[in-house]
Amino acid sequence: MKKSIGDNIIPKDWTLERGLELIKRSGYDGVELWLGDRPWFQMNTSDTQVRELRRKVEDAGLAVSDVANSLDWDENISARDPRIRERAMRHVERQIESAQLLGTDAILLVAGLVTEEIPYNEVYGRSIEALRTLAEKAGPARVKIGCENCNSEHRFLISPREFWQFLNEVNNPWVGIHLDVGNIHDTGFPEQWIEMHGRRITRVHLKDVLRHRGRSGDQSVYTNIFLGDNNWPAIRAALDKAGYDGWLIAEMEARYRYAPDQQLWDTATAIDRFTAAKF
Amino acid sequence: MTRRIFLGAAACAGSAPARMRELELRCALVDLGSDCVLRESLEGFAGAMPGAIKIPAEQLTDWQECQFYAVDRELGHRQECLFYVVPGAGAINDDLGLRLARLVDREGWLVFESGAGFADETAFRTQREMLASYFGLAIERPLDLWESGASIVPYVDYAWPAAVKIRDFSRVVPVGSGARPAEARIKQGFMTPVPPLEGIGSIAERLVAVRRRVGRGVLVYLGSPIGPALGAGDRDAHRWLNSLSALATRG
Numbered sequence: 258m259k260k261s262i263g264d265n266i267i268p269k270d271w272t273l274e275r276g277l278e279l280i281k282r283s284g285y286d287g288v289e290l291w292l293g294d295r296p297w298f299q300m301n302t303s304d305t306q307v308r309e310l311r312r313k314v315e316d317a318g319l320a321v322s323d324v325a326n327s328l329d330w331d332e333n334i335s336a337r338d339p340r341i342r343e344r345a346m347r348h349v350e351r352q353i354e355s356a357q358l359l360g361t362d363a364i365l366l367v368a369g370l371v372t373e374e375i376p377y378n379e380v381y382g383r384s385i386e387a388l389r390t391l392a393e394k395a396g397p398a399r400v401k402i403g404c405e406n407c408n409s410e411h412r413f414l415i416s417p418r419e420f421w422q423f424l425n426e427v428n429n430p431w432v433g434i435h436l437d438v439g440n441i442h443d444t445g446f447p448e449q450w451i452e453m454h455g456r457r458i459t460r461v462h463l464k465d466v467l468r469h470r471g472r473s474g475d476q477s478v479y480t481n482i483f484l485g486d487n488n489w490p491a492i493r494a495a496l497d498k499a500g501y502d503g504w505l506i507a508e509m510e511a512r513y514r515y516a517p518d519q520q521l522w523d524t525a526t527a528i529d530r531f532t533a534a535k536f
Numbered sequence: 537m538t539r540r541i542f543l544g545a546a547a548c549a550g551s552a553p554a555r556m557r558e559l560e561l562r563c564a565l566v567d568l569g570s571d572c573v574l575r576e577s578l579e580g581f582a583g584a585m586p587g588a589i590k591i592p593a594e595q596l597t598d599w600q601e602c603q604f605y606a607v608d609r610e611l612g613h614r615q616e617c618l619f620y621v622v623p624g625a626g627a628i629n630d631d632l633g634l635r636l637a638r639l640v641d642r643e644g645w646l647v648f649e650s651g652a653g654f655a656d657e658t659a660f661r662t663q664r665e666m667l668a669s670y671f672g673l674a675i676e677r678p679l680d681l682w683e684s685g686a687s688i689v690p691y692v693d694y695a696w697p698a699a700v701k702i703r704d705f706s707r708v709v710p711v712g713s714g715a716r717p718a719e720a721r722i723k724q725g726f727m728t729p730v731p732p733l734e735g736i737g738s739i740a741e742r743l744v745a746v747r748r749r750v751g752r753g754v755l756v757y758l759g760s761p762i763g764p765a766l767g768a769g770d771r772d773a774h775r776w777l778n779s780l781s782a783l784a785t786r787g
Binding site: 455 | 687688689690691700701703770771772
C-alpha cells in the first residue's frame with residue numbers, strides 16, 4: 258500500500274513546491290489534489306496548468322493518488338436547483354478530466370447532501386441519476402468515481418448496507434466508494450464497511466475519531482491516527498481480507514499551532530506502522 | 537483402489553452436470569435437532585451447500601453396515617456420502633459420537649462445528665467428552681472474545697484449506713494443546729493410532745480450528761462457528777467451505 262496526503266494540509270502561506278517537498282521528505286508516495294481548495298487547482302485552472310501541476314508533483318518525486326474536491330458542500334449533484342446541479346456536474350467532470358491529465362485513475366466526491374430543506378428521498382434519486390450520467394464519462398476515461406462516506410456529515414447513506422444498495426442501484430463498475438475510516442464514528446465500525454464493500458473501494462482515507470465526543474459547534478471529532486477510538490488492528494485486518502492494496506490517504510486536520518509540518522511527519526510514521534500491522 | 541477413488545472415478549464417468557450433482561450429493565448436513573444450538577448456522581451451511589442432504593442425527597444408524605446414504609429422489613438411487621457437516625453442535629451423546637467416529641474412520645470427512653459457547657455447561661461437558669473419547673481432541677471452556685470490552689481483531693485466520701479471514705462468532709471453543717488418548721476408540725476396537733493435530737485456524741493467539749486424520753478419514757473441528765458467516769454472504773467463508781468440500785469429495 259502506498260501513502261498519500263491531501264494538498265490541503267500544506268500551510269496556507271506556503272507555495273505548492275515547498276509543500277510538495279515537505280510531503281516527499283516526510284515519507285509519502287503521493288498527494289491527493291483538492292479541486293477548488295488551493296490557488297494552484299481551481300475550476301479555472303487550464304489543462305496546460307494542470308499538466309504543469311503534474312510536472313511539479315512528479316519533479317518532487319511524488320504521484321497524484323486521486324483528485325478530490327472541496328466544492329460539493331456548496332454545489333452538490335443532489336441540489337434542488339438545477340443550476341447548482343449543473344455546476345456540480347461540471348466540477349465532477351473537471352475532476353475526471355484532471356485525473357486523466359494528472360495520471361491517476363480515481364476521484365472523490367460527496368454523493369448527495371441531505372438537509373432540512375432537501376429530503377433524503379429526493380437526494381437519493383438525484384444522486385443515482387447524476388452518478389449514472391457521470392459514469393458514462395468516467396468509464397471511457399478509465400477513472401473511478403469514489404463516493405465518499407461522509408455519514409452524519411451529509412446525513413446520507415449512513416449504514417454500509419444502505420451504501421451497498423445505493424451502489425447496486427447506480428450499477429456501474431466505474432462508481433464505487435472512497436472509504437473514509439474516520440467518518441463512520443458513532444454510526445458503525447469501519448472494519449465492517451471495508452468487509453462489505455471490498456473490491457468496490459476505490460481509495461481509503463485515514464484519520465482517527467473520538468466516537469463519544471459528538472459534535473459541539475465547530476469542535477472536531479477527528480484526531481490523529483492512533484489517538485482516537487478506531488480499532489486499527491481490525492481495520493488493517495479487514496483491508497487484508499478485502500484484498501485492498503491501494504492508496505492510503507491521510508485526511509488530517511491542521512491542528513498543530515506551532516510547527517505545522519509536524520503533522521505530516523507524525524502521520525507518515527503512523528501510517529507506516531499501520532501498514533506494517535505493528536500494534 | 538480405495539472407496540473414495542472408486543466413487544470419484546465413477547462420478548467422473550458421467551457428464552459434467554451429473555458429476556456436479558453427484559459431488560453435491562456426497563455432502564450431508566447432520567441436523568442435531570434440539571442439540572443444534574445455532575440453527576442459523578445450520579441454515580447458513582444449507583444455503584451454501586444447496587445440494588447437500590439434510591440428515592437428522594438419529595438417521596445416522598447402523599454403523600456396522602456403514603450405510604450412511606442419501607437418497608436422490610430425482611435420480612432414484614442411493615448415494616453414499618463422503619462429506620459430513622455437523623453445524624452448531626451442543627450436547628452430543630456417546631452413541632452419536634461413536635457413529636460419527638465410524639463415519640470418519642471409513643474415509644468420511646467430518647466438519648464438526650462447535651456451538652458449545654452457546655449451550656449450557658452440561659452440553660459442553662458431553663461434547664468435550666465425546667471429542668476427547670473418539671477424536672483425542674481436548675477442547676477448552678468457551679471463551680467470550682468480546683467480554684472484556686476491549687477491541688479485538690475480529691477475524692479467525694484460517695491457513696487451510698484456503699488462507700482466509702472469517703469473522704469470529706463472539707464465543708469460541710478453543711482447542712487445548714494437550715491431546716488425550718482417544719480412550720473410547722480403543723475400547724470400541726478402532727485400532728489405528730490418532731495422529732497429531734494440525735492447527736488450521738486461530739484468533740487472538742488461540743487455536744480454534746484444527747484438523748486431524750482419523751482412521752481413513754479427516755476430522756475438521758471448528759471452535760468458531762462459520763455457518764452464520766456463510767448465511768451472511770461472507771465470500772471468504774464460502775471460499776473456505778468450497779475448498780474443503782472439493783478436497784473432501786474428490787479425495
